[in-house]
Amino acid sequence: MRTLTEQEVAARLGCSTSKIKRWRRAGALPYIPGRPVLIDEADLDACLESMKCRPTSYVVSTPGTLKAGSISSGAKAAGLSEKAQARLTKARRKRISRSGS
Incomplete structure (x- = not known):
């Protein structure tokens, strides 16, 4: 299991960390609470797949x-x-x- 920080996810997607936080708070992106907040790479891939048009x-x-x-x-x-x-x-x-x- 590879985990990423919000900043790493934002850099990978080319978006702001605020957008990643909105996805988390909306329940679209599962995360591991703590400091720093961690996001499982598999969860990120699943989230992106579900958002595809x-x-x-x-x-x-x-x-x-x-x-x-x-x-x-x-x-x-x-x-x-x-x-x-x-x-x-x-x-x-x-x-x-x-x-x-």
């Missing part, structure tokens, strides 16, 4: 056209209502048509 899964088959069903299937997986799926599909098609012209 995941890409959406809709596919553009050719420039300017959408593959049938690709947007709605992602929306269904996200648990959106049919009305919300329709609004999302319309907005994405509008965005694609603007970028193509």
